[in-house]
Amino acid sequence: MSVVEQARRARDAAEALATATRTVKDAALHAMADALVARTPEVLAANAADLAAGREAGLSAAVLDRLALDEGRVAAIADALRQMAALPDPVGEVVRGSTLPNGLELRQVRVPFGVVGIVYEGRPNVTVDAAGICLKSGNAALLRGSSSAAHSNAALVAVLRDAVSGAGLPADAVQLLDSSTRDSVKELMRARGLVDVLIPRGGASLIRAVVEESTVPVIETGVGNCHVYVDAAADLGKALAITLNAKTQRLSTCNTAESLLVHRDVADEFLPAVLAAFADAGVTVHGTPAVAAHSDAVVPATEEDFGTEYLSADISVAVVDSLDAAVAHIRRYGTGHTEAIVTDSQRTAREFVARVDAAAVMVNASTRFTDGGEFGFGAEIGISTQKLHARGPMGLPELTSTKYVVTGDGHLR
Amino acid sequence: MSVVEQARRARDAAEALATATRTVKDAALHAMADALVARTPEVLAANAADLAAGREAGLSAAVLDRLALDEGRVAAIADALRQMAALPDPVGEVVRGSTLPNGLELRQVRVPFGVVGIVYEGRPNVTVDAAGICLKSGNAALLRGSSSAAHSNAALVAVLRDAVSGAGLPADAVQLLDSSTRDSVKELMRARGLVDVLIPRGGASLIRAVVEESTVPVIETGVGNCHVYVDAAADLGKALAITLNAKTQRLSTCNTAESLLVHRDVADEFLPAVLAAFADAGVTVHGTPAVAAHSDAVVPATEEDFGTEYLSADISVAVVDSLDAAVAHIRRYGTGHTEAIVTDSQRTAREFVARVDAAAVMVNASTRFTDGGEFGFGAEIGISTQKLHARGPMGLPELTSTKYVVTGDGHLR
Incomplete structure (x- = not known):
């Protein structure tokens, strides 16, 4: 499936997510956690395939360790989802509100972005973390992970999608993009109008490339001198x-x-x-x-x-x-x-x-x-080093936009 | 002078503006207003040159009317600056704050972006409005107006710079870019690292071009179906x-x-x-x-x-x-x-x-x-139709970023 087609499906899923209640979203997060634990063997089998390929390709011991999953690590990843369920829902928060002199009632309300693209080089746990944070904040996630974790990510996303759909939300809330080619990143960067924001997480060269080429708005993360x-x-x-x-x-x-x-x-x-x-x-x-x-x-x-x-x-x-x-x-x-x-x-x-x-x-x-966990945000999608939208550790509110809701009774200018 | 050189000067000016107190900034806004009124003849002479060139070029009566200044319009533009002075200063506002479990004091504080680029096709009043809103929010402004208003904008910016510097702030807080060529827009769009945000105001084609080509973060404005x-x-x-x-x-x-x-x-x-x-x-x-x-x-x-x-x-x-x-x-x-x-x-x-x-x-x-004035924001730099950073009418707070200030007493992780 093309990235554009995946992005279209994500947009449809986002429409449902935007109006999902916290109760439903939290139930989905718990279902995701339970499913990861229940289906650990299938995740570990996929991870073993990545590790074998990584050894074959001569990846360093440190990289292989970051890639490796075991029962304990999967349980920890699942626990992180349960902790997200316990966090307040940012969606629906009234950021400011007033009654205007003419009687119009003005409210600025937090709403999800819609579709969030994440390009990362990290460990397989980022796949689950990112999916969870996006779902909790009402966003559909397009995940483009590292090719070295392709089997693990595919297995994890398969488990998550089943759980999401079992909880009554669209499976396309969580989608994995092809990591075998750079083309998927390129297509993602050009999907303006379908993808609302793109978050690159990884080395300086990846981030620079995304910033240079993307027409989708980008939140730059992570380079820290x-x-x-x-x-x-x-x-x-x-x-x-x-x-x-x-x-x-x-x-x-x-x-x-x-x-x-x-x-x-x-x-x-x-x-x-x-x-x-x-x-x-x-x-x-x-x-x-x-x-x-x-x-x-x-x-x-x-x-x-x-x-x-x-x-x-x-x-x-x-x-x-x-x-x-x-x-x-x-x-x-x-x-x-x-x-x-x-x-x-x-x-x-x-x-x-x-x-x-x-x-x-x-x-x-x-x-x-400087860390979302240390700052008490409960969940973190990355640390923004740009000034637009979010700066510093990004938690759930940083994955939202706002909408003005203006209520009148036949008000004219 | 190249746009890059102008942007460098703007960065230096921004450093001074970031720590300028509200008292100083408001005095500068009043000085700008007073200078515009005092030097109206010189502004109107420049405007007459634009109008003559516009007539020559066959601009429509409606466009010429939008371009035209008179004593009353200059006075109204000056009044808008005085109204900005009366608005609260967004800089320094503590957006959130708490004491962390380990005793670290965390504050998220509003700070200026730094350097704001504005590309617009509008009337000459936009030049003054944008300069004023940027200055009040502690930002240096790089203004790229319409070539049809080149003389008017040059005269207005000359007056504003004199007033800013007379008030003890750097004149380079307000700079006009060359409007005789598209190159200045191109250079502005590539000045990532020097320019913090770019706001295009104008027709759909201008906005699309900026979104496509800019590596500087963009806030899209205005297209409304x-x-x-x-x-x-x-x-x-x-x-x-x-x-x-x-x-x-x-x-x-x-x-x-x-x-x-x-x-x-x-x-x-x-x-x-x-x-x-x-x-x-x-x-x-x-x-x-x-x-x-x-x-x-x-x-x-x-x-x-x-x-x-x-x-x-x-x-x-x-x-x-x-x-x-x-x-x-x-x-x-x-x-x-x-x-x-x-x-x-x-x-x-x-x-x-x-x-x-x-x-x-x-x-x-x-x-x-949907308008900053109607919403009671007092000043508006445009209406954002994107979801990143600002959405809807943008007032002074929307021209700021934030900074986390974390205070400890030898705290270690």
């Missing part, structure tokens, strides 16, 4: 702990710190401590000469280093002369994801927050907190 | 008044009704009355055979008629068998702008509102009410 700025007025003990946590708690996430800026007034005291800690943690430091002066282990930093989202045990480090210089550096190299300051100066914190242009600004906290 | 559906349970007196108001109160606006759907149960009673009224008002009716049966003046409607935004004294009319048929018709031909139902049935109104997918749904009110 995040900085920690240790101010002259920082508590250096906290600064050390935050820097290490931000860099090393997990290396490959978009909210991991990739660059450290240290105010010159505290550089002599702070750098030896943080460089030693990085050495202990196995992190390679790419530093300017002022940084390298403190340790032979520092690799000289190039211009490119400061613009790089390593996603590995590497960090770029520079000494800055002032808050102005820190803000200018972040403005130049940052990707607008998460920027942190460590300072005990209320005035400096206030200025950093006001001047740094990013989805999230942390004061005396690790960059790793 | 709006319907009035007269239900079986309608008060036919109100239905007649609403239909006429929606079609004839102003012919060339995007919220003007372009199509009328009449339930078959009331067609025999309603159609003769509405057709007579349209004849009196000089409106040509393009109708299906069931409509034409009631009047010789009805022109046969083609498939194309139902998809056309006439913006003229024309309307397409069809008889429908049911609410389902009305909704299906609107789903097929509507542009998602404004759809109205006239009915006394609470149940039917509720169903129409739930099922029709549009920026605004009117119940027993004219489609003409």
Whole structure:
């Protein structure tokens, strides 16, 4: 089936989803969870086929691990669906409302987008998560996953579709697109009018390609060249702990710190401590000469280093002369994801927050907190690094639009 | 100067605007208004040059009238700026906030987009309006107006820039792009990273071109193929008044009704009355055979008629068998702008509102009410017909994004 035909079916399904009550949608989410658990063997058989093909293709152990499912992982994926059922329904929320001077009653009400396309390179759990979040927010999902997970995704979507349709909603609320060719992504990007929004999740090159080529509105996610700025007025003990946590708690996430800026007034005291800690943690430091002066282990930093989202045990480090210089550096190299300051100066914190242009600004906290789960959203479809529509972690409300409902009694202009 | 260079200057200006207080911004708006009034002669001289060139080029009387300024019109434009100064500042509003279980304080705060590009075909007043709305919302404006208003726009922007800079804000907060060539639009559409959002205002072909070609995020505005559906349970007196108001109160606006759907149960009673009224008002009716049966003046409607935004004294009319048929018709031909139902049935109104997918749904009110002024927003940059970010009339808050500010005390994950 062509992507356009799948998108048409999604539009029809979306019409039914838009008016489905929370009760029906939550029942479908529970049915999806139950079906995943009940049909775990068939999911695992499909996953085994992907793993075998992946081994054949020489995928790394880390990639194979991300691809792998087992009974416990399937149960966890199912639990995530049950947790979504417990979240409030964003659809129908009255965002603003008033009675106009002429007596017209104005209400701005949350409604689903309609059809949401998601292009991702992630693990099979993204397939189920995305389907669940879309269904809860009343949207039909067009899922274009990785070809390396093709069998797993097909099995998962087959289970989900049966459950959705068993719960009285259209099976086409959840559809998987062909992952064997790039053509399906291209068709999806051109399906303006049928697809309401496209969310690419994955590497920078995928996201850039979608942004360049899509006529469907896009929400850009995830590239994070995040900085920690240790101010002259920082508590250096906290600064050390935050820097290490931000860099090393997990290396490959978009909210991991990739660059450290240290105010010159505290550089002599702070750098030896943080460089030693990085050495202990196995992190390679790419530093300017002022940084390298403190340790032979520092690799000289190039211009490119400061613009790089390593996603590995590497960090770029520079000494800055002032808050102005820190803000200018972040403005130049940052990707607008998460920027942190460590300072005990209320005035400096206030200025950093006001001047740094990013989805999230942390004061005396690790960059790793930029996350839908940490923010208490309950479910997350990605982290937007653009300014249009949604910025930062996107939960259920971010998958909705609004509609003005205006009620009168024969009102004329 | 290239558009890219102008965009760079706009980014620098935006940094200052983002942290400007309301007091400073409002003072700038008043200074802009005062300067426009004080320098009216120079604006009118430039406008006279545009009018002379327009006459030379054979522009229609209606177009020349839209282009023309006089002392009264300049004063009205200045007053609009003063009214913007009186509106609340959207920047800094805390959209949501909470203290997380670990004690982190989370706030989602409204911030300006940064740089807003506006491509428009409108009158010279749009230049001033757009500059004012952008400045009030803390955004730098890149304005690409019509070449027919080139002299007027240049004079207006010169006055505005002087006033902005006199008020202590960067003059580059307001910049005019070259309107003598399409290249400036092309460059603007490719300035991703420098321009945060692009708002095209004008004809369908301009908007389509921007949507197709822009890598800068776009907010689509304005195309309105709006319907009035007269239900079986309608008060036919109100239905007649609403239909006429929606079609004839102003012919060339995007919220003007372009199509009328009449339930078959009331067609025999309603159609003769509405057709007579349209004849009196000089409106040509393009109708299906069931409509034409009631009047010789009805022109046969083609498939194309139902998809056309006439913006003229024309309307397409069809008889429908049911609410389902009305909704299906609107789903097929509507542009998602404004759809109205006239009915006394609470149940039917509720169903129409739930099922029709549009920026605004009117119940027993004219489609003409979809307007920032009518909705009480005080200022409007356009009417979005897309679902991403903003839908319907866009006021000051719709020209902002948000930023998460997270405050801790050495918090780690």
